[in-house]
Amino acid sequence: MSxxxxxxxxxxxxxxxxxxxxHAVRCALIVDDDEVSRRLVAAHLKKLGVxxxxxxxxxxxxxxxxxxxxxPIDVMICDLKMPSIDGMRLLAMISAAGMAPAIIISSxxxxxxxxxxxLMAGAHGFDVLGPLPKPASLATLETLLAKHxxxxxxxxxxxxxxxEASEIRAALDQGAIEPFVQPKVALASGHVCxxxxxxxxxxxxxxxxxxxxxxxxxxxxxxxxxxxxxxIEHAVAWCSQWRKQGRxxxxxVNLSIAAISDPQFPNAVHxxxxxxxxxxxxxxxxxxxxxxxxxxxxxxxxxSRLRMHGFGISLDDFGVGFSSLQQLSRIPFxxxxxxxxxxxxxxxxxxxxxxxxxxxxxxxxxxxxxxxEGVETLADWRLLREIGVDMAQGHFIAKPLPATAFEDWxxxxxxxxxxxx
Numbered sequence: 144m145s146x147x148x149x150x151x152x153x154x155x156x157x158x159x160x161x162x163x164x165x166h167a168v169r170c171a172l173i174v175d176d177d178e179v180s181r182r183l184v185a186a187h188l189k190k191l192g193v194x195x196x197x198x199x200x201x202x203x204x205x206x207x208x209x210x211x212x213x214x215p216i217d218v219m220i221c222d223l224k225m226p227s228i229d230g231m232r233l234l235a236m237i238s239a240a241g242m243a244p245a246i247i248i249s250s251x252x253x254x255x256x257x258x259x260x261x262l263m264a265g266a267h268g269f270d271v272l273g274p275l276p277k278p279a280s281l282a283t284l285e286t287l288l289a290k291h292x293x294x295x296x297x298x299x300x301x302x303x304x305x306x307e308a309s310e311i312r313a314a315l316d317q318g319a320i321e322p323f324v325q326p327k328v329a330l331a332s333g334h335v336c337x338x339x340x341x342x343x344x345x346x347x348x349x350x351x352x353x354x355x356x357x358x359x360x361x362x363x364x365x366x367x368x369x370x371x372x373x374x375i376e377h378a379v380a381w382c383s384q385w386r387k388q389g390r391x392x393x394x395x396v397n398l399s400i401a402a403i404s405d406p407q408f409p410n411a412v413h414x415x416x417x418x419x420x421x422x423x424x425x426x427x428x429x430x431x432x433x434x435x436x437x438x439x440x441x442x443x444x445x446x447s448r449l450r451m452h453g454f455g456i457s458l459d460d461f462g463v464g465f466s467s468l469q470q471l472s473r474i475p476f477x478x479x480x481x482x483x484x485x486x487x488x489x490x491x492x493x494x495x496x497x498x499x500x501x502x503x504x505x506x507x508x509x510x511x512x513x514x515x516e517g518v519e520t521l522a523d524w525r526l527l528r529e530i531g532v533d534m535a536q537g538h539f540i541a542k543p544l545p546a547t548a549f550e551d552w553x554x555x556x557x558x559x560x561x562x563x564x
Contacts, residue, residue, distance in 0.1 A: 168217045168288050170195040174205045174233065175222040175249065180277060184220055184249065187281045191288060202228025202236075209242055218291055219244040220275060223252060223260060231260055238267035245291050247284075249275040255494050306357055308364035315369060320344045320357075322374045323543035324381070324394070326552065327514060327536045330528040333558025339395040339429070339536065340378045341543045342370065368401040375412060379426065381546055383419040390553065395427040395457060403430075404441060409448035427455035427478060443474065450475045457514070461502065471509065479506055481532070483517020490522050496530070503531050521559055 171193050175181045181198045188196045197216070199205035202225055209216065219237075223230035234246065246269045248257050254274065261271045272287040314320045320342065327337035344352040361367055378394045385392045402408055416423050428449060430442075446456055457478040458470060471479070481502060489495040499515075506513045515527040518537030527535055541552055 168193050168291055170197070170216050171218045171220065172197045172199060172205060172208065172216045172244065173220045174199045174202065174225070174230070175220075176200050176225045177222070180222070180249070180279070184275075184279045184284070187279055187284050190281060191285055193288075201225060202230070202233040205233060206236060206240075209237065209240070216242075216244045218247060218272070218288070220247045220249050223248065223250040223257070231263065234260075234264050234267060234269065238269065243268060243270075245270040245272050247272050247275050247287050249277060249279060251277040254492055258492075258494075306360045308360075308366075311357070311361055311364045311366055314344060314346075315366060315373065319346070320361075320370060320373070322377050323545055324549045325536060325543040326541050326549070326556070327395075327534045328540050328556075328558065330515075330524070330532055330535050335390075335392060335553050335556060336534060337393045337395065337427070338381075338549065339543075340374050340381075340397075342374055342397075343543070362401070367399050368405070371396075371399045371402040375415065375426075377546070379415055379419045379421065382425050383421050386421055386425070392553075393425040393427060393455070395429050395455075397459070398428040398430050403445045406441075406445075409445055409452060409454075412449075412454070413452045423453035424455060427457050429457040429459040429480070431459045446474050450477075460516075471505075476511060478512040478514060480514040480516050480536075483537070486515050486517045486523055486527065486537075487519060490526050496526070499527070499532070500530050507531070524559055 168188075168191075171188050173181050173184050173188075173196065175184070175198075178200070181200070185196050185198055197208055199208055205219075205221075206228075221230045221233065225233075228236070230248070230250070237244075246261075246264045248260055248264075248271075250257055257274050261274070264271050270291070272290045275283055275287060311320075322340035323343050324338040324340055326335050327339065328334065329336040342354055342358075344357055346352050358367075361370055375396055378396050382392065382394045405411075412426075413423065416426055449456060455477040456475065457480055458474070458476050459480050460482045461479040470476075479502075481499060485495055485498055485502075489499055503513050512533045513531075514534040514536055515523070515532045516536050518524055518527065518535045518539045520539055523537070524535060524539060541556075544552055
């Protein structure tokens with residue numbers, strides 16, 4: 144049993160019929176100077192099967208508890224406005240001490256301030272599960288804890304050790320590293336209008352690996368350009384096949400710095416597309432703002448050549464960087480993709496909705512198509528359609544699929560109803 148800390152209360156382990164493994168939270172800490180709020184959250188946590196719940200009425204007592212505890216605290220639910228050490232300072236101090244519980248911000252202050260604090264917590268290295276408005280809702284808390292489970296599962300799936308360059312080269316040779324495709328759907332009509340090629344590695348012992356688990360190793364092995372070309376070749380072949388089947392579907396490919404640094408790249412990809420018998424407008428290259436800030440002169444030349452050939456260029460993760468408007472002003476983009484952080488929750492967050500509406504208005508004036516990423520719910524779909532976003536992409540529509548499964552999916556796809564039920 145944990146030691147008692149002055150200013151801190153402790154709830155003993157409590158058995159509960161709910162399966163706590165649904166959220167993987169064994170130990171939680173509530174930091175709030177309001178006793179009523181603390182007790183309400185503690186009661187919710189026990190109902191959700193959390194076995195150990197700690198309460199602290201100040202930042203100082205929370206720090207003392209961290210120092211005294213031997214078992215790790217999985218989740219900290221933290222208020223922001225507290226005397227002496229407020230929530231923001233507490234997060235910075237916990238990070239500096241090398242401790243990293245997942246974070247839920249529970250506060251009644253302006254949601255824009257909460258969002259800024261969440262971004263700060265993320266910059267400190269915390270997994271931020273989301274906001275918990277006051278008074279705390281059991282359903283909202285359950286949803287947030289489920290995110291912790293997803294993070295824990297993802298961490299377990301990470302490669303246990305570095306991947307050797309020889310293994311990467313062999314996988315590329317054997318075709319084990321290849322793209323999946325995720326559909327993009329026109330919101331006005333509900334028709335499948337495009338897809339994005341997303342690289343995956345079907346590893347013989349580690350299972351299906353996502354880019355975050357191996358992309359840095361591919362770059363370190365000097366194989367990033369080779370991998371990019373493999374994705375482009377697959378994408379062009381699929382697009383050609385879809386066209387022969389009478390499907391007017393374009394395809395997007397993420398463009399690496401290594402590939403675009405080659406001055407021959409625009410002409411080489413133009414020759415590839417021409418031999419495949421498809422139009423250059425059916426291939427879109429996606430670039431993040433961070434990448435576009437490297438070697439500005441070289442990128443501007445490459446983008447200009449790609450656009451002269453008729454290829455599309457998409458600014459990915461629009462809005463997450465600090466110079467997105469500058470990039471729009473100097474690079475001949477044809478499309479921008481709204482980052483999922485603006486799409487998710489926009490229905491319930493007026494400031495996010497305003498950002499999306501303003502971005503769509505700007506894009507229309509610049510003649511750009513807009514894609515909403517991270518569409519996870521029917522509510523997301525309906526909101527983006529209402530605002531005037533052109534295309535949607537996300538798990539509500541479909542997860543990334545193997546090319547053969549994508550073809551079956553397109554035949555079975557039925558767009559959701561527009562009018563709310």
